[in-house]
Amino acid sequence: xxxxxxxxxxxxxxxxxxxxxxxxxxxxxxxxxxxxxxxxxxxxxxxxxxxxxxxxxxxxxxxxxxxxxxxxxxxxxxxxxxxxxxxxxxxxxxxxxxxxxxxxxxxxxxxxxxxxxxxxxxxxxxxxxxxxxxxxxxxxxxxxxxxxxxxxxxxxxxxxxxxxxxxxxxxxxxxxxxxxxxxxxxxxxxxxxxxxxxxxxxxxxxxxxxxxxxxxxxxxxxxxxxxxxxxxxxxxxxxxxxxxxxxxxxxxxxxxxxxxxxxxxxxxxxxxxxxxxxxxxxxxxxxxxxxxxxxxxxxxxxxxxxxxxxxxxxxxxxxxxxxxxxxxxxxxxxxxxxxxxxxxxxxxxxxxxxxxxxxxxxxxxxxxxxxxxxxxxxxxxxxxxxxxxxxxxxxxxxxxxxxxxxxxxxxxxxxxxxxxxxxxxxxxxxxxxxxxxxxxxxxxxxxxxxxxxxxxxxxxxxxxxxxxxxxxxxxxxxxxxxxxxxxxxxxxxxxxxxxxxxxxxxxxxxxxxxxxxxxxxxxxxxxxxxxxxxxxxxxxxxxxxxxxxxxxxxxxxxxx
Numbered sequence: 001x002x003x004x005x006x007x008x009x010x011x012x013x014x015x016x017x018x019x020x021x022x023x024x025x026x027x028x029x030x031x032x033x034x035x036x037x038x039x040x041x042x043x044x045x046x047x048x049x050x051x052x053x054x055x056x057x058x059x060x061x062x063x064x065x066x067x068x069x070x071x072x073x074x075x076x077x078x079x080x081x082x083x084x085x086x087x088x089x090x091x092x093x094x095x096x097x098x099x100x101x102x103x104x105x106x107x108x109x110x111x112x113x114x115x116x117x118x119x120x121x122x123x124x125x126x127x128x129x130x131x132x133x134x135x136x137x138x139x140x141x142x143x144x145x146x147x148x149x150x151x152x153x154x155x156x157x158x159x160x161x162x163x164x165x166x167x168x169x170x171x172x173x174x175x176x177x178x179x180x181x182x183x184x185x186x187x188x189x190x191x192x193x194x195x196x197x198x199x200x201x202x203x204x205x206x207x208x209x210x211x212x213x214x215x216x217x218x219x220x221x222x223x224x225x226x227x228x229x230x231x232x233x234x235x236x237x238x239x240x241x242x243x244x245x246x247x248x249x250x251x252x253x254x255x256x257x258x259x260x261x262x263x264x265x266x267x268x269x270x271x272x273x274x275x276x277x278x279x280x281x282x283x284x285x286x287x288x289x290x291x292x293x294x295x296x297x298x299x300x301x302x303x304x305x306x307x308x309x310x311x312x313x314x315x316x317x318x319x320x321x322x323x324x325x326x327x328x329x330x331x332x333x334x335x336x337x338x339x340x341x342x343x344x345x346x347x348x349x350x351x352x353x354x355x356x357x358x359x360x361x362x363x364x365x366x367x368x369x370x371x372x373x374x375x376x377x378x379x380x381x382x383x384x385x386x387x388x389x390x391x392x393x394x395x396x397x398x399x400x401x402x403x404x405x406x407x408x409x410x411x412x413x414x415x416x417x418x419x420x421x422x423x424x425x426x427x428x429x430x431x432x433x434x435x436x437x438x439x440x441x442x443x444x445x446x447x448x449x450x451x452x453x454x455x456x457x458x459x460x461x462x463x464x465x466x467x468x469x470x471x472x473x474x475x476x477x478x479x480x481x482x483x484x485x486x487x488x489x490x491x492x493x494x495x496x497x498x499x500x501x502x503x504x505x506x507x508x509x510x511x512x513x514x515x516x517x518x519x520x521x522x523x524x525x526x527x528x529x530x531x532x533x534x535x536x537x538x539x540x541x542x543x544x545x546x547x548x549x550x551x552x553x554x555x556x557x558x559x560x
Contacts, residue, residue: 362418407474427491
């Protein structure tokens with residue numbers, strides 16, 4: 001009887017747990033029904049907006065967030081209810097992208113996978129289609145990769161416009177995709193307009209031509225985002241038979257030597273926008289001369305970031321390139337090796353050979369800089385750019401001294417007289433051990449003014465609320481030869497809220513009169529996210545994967 005009583009007690013206890021589980025499940029079902037009822041009651045156009053935001057912002061970014069075809073949008077949306085299924089299937093924009101990170105489809109499931117891929121893209125109708133492959137090294141799996149993507153490229157109804165190929169070591173994947181095989185046509189890339197090539201590690205140049213690339217196979221290619229490890233191996237670009245002369249947008253975010261740059265840049269005769277990272281060594285023979293001097297008739301936006309190895313590096317001198325349409329120029333400098341000093345005795349750039357181009361330049365960005373920059377060097381650059389309408393500065397310097405040159409003198413002259421938009425986006429490098437100094441009012445004596453920037457061991461930003469607002473008030477009043485400053489932005493680290501509050505207070509009247517003023521704190525630069533060292537994407541997607549995207553945590557972990 002005692003054993004039976006124990007069994008009965010145990011059964012009753014199990015019953016209680018089961019009943020509690022049932023009650024919890026019923027509550028969950030009830031809550032889900034309430035949520036579903038709310039969503040079902042939403043107008044179709046609102047649901048369409050929600051659906052568009054539900055697609056992972058970084059569908060192509062990492063293995064954890066690439067398409068799983070059942071538990072992520074858009075596939076999960078069509079499993080909720082009939083209405084959601086109908087709305088999702090009638091939204092072509094939800095079905096334009098397809099990605100996978102591990103071709104682990106078993107042989108018996110490949111046929112079903114092919115049909116699913118075909119149906120997926122079929123719902124996108126005539127919209128441009130994207131494919132992203134993000135894999136580890138694929139030496140033993142190339143045949144399976146081709147089996148998986150064959151239905152995408154060999155299907156006459158599917159024309160991929162945007163292709164991204166990423167791998168730990170990229171060349172094996174590229175060789176496999178360019179090798180003819182049963183049911184596989186390497187010429188299928190002829191419709192690709194935008195290409196991302198991303199390798200997490202550097203590699204020696206391939207001894208064989210990479211068959212995926214040829215002018216015949218990439219006739220439509222116009223935009224390229226390229227990263228092959230931290231430092232671009234010399235000669236590796238020669239192994240890619242890409243029709244460089246046809247490209248309108250090129251971003252190479254690996255550091256490339258100045259010698260590589262000399263040979264490469266003249267090929268980009270159709271370039272409209274470019275981003276390049278160039279490393280310069282003191283040992284380079286004739287390091288700043290690019291031959292031949294090339295003409296780039298269509299170039300309108302150019303970003304050139306240099307890495308200088310030594311404080312004694314001579315100024316980077318540009319050749320007299322032909323940039324008749326250049327509208328925006330961004331210049332930046334990184335240090336190759338940390339230095340005991342944070343200032344230089346000479347300018348970073350010699351731009352006089354570009355004076356004809358700079359005369360017509362309407363937008364200039366000076367950032368990032370890892371040295372203090374004397375105000376006189378910035379003023380010297382601005383003297384060469386009298387037509388600027390937009391200026392962004394993100395350097396450590398004496399800003400008040402620059403503001404003095406912005407103000408109109410007795411002769412009616414002012415630096416950058418056409419300026420309408422001015423941005424200071426100076427977020428200090430959190431890894432820097434050097435101090436930062438901002439003035440927060442007008443009570444800075446003359447001794448402190450002259451002392452700032454004289455100590456090479458201190459990295460300083462000298463900017464006072466009075467100096468900034470005084471300049472803005474002066475340029476807010478348009479003159480016959482001086483344009484009105486219409487938009488002003490000030491982005492500083494969070495510890496400088498007092499200064500920003502003072503600026504807002506001082507400019508209240510101008511804001512009421514129409515001045516577009518934006519002041520805010522931030523922990524990272526606001527105007528431009530540097531693509532160096534980041535997961536890159538297509539030009540039309542902004543080049544840099546958003547840090548707040550679904551994959552940000554995964555990618556940050558990978559970078560660490």
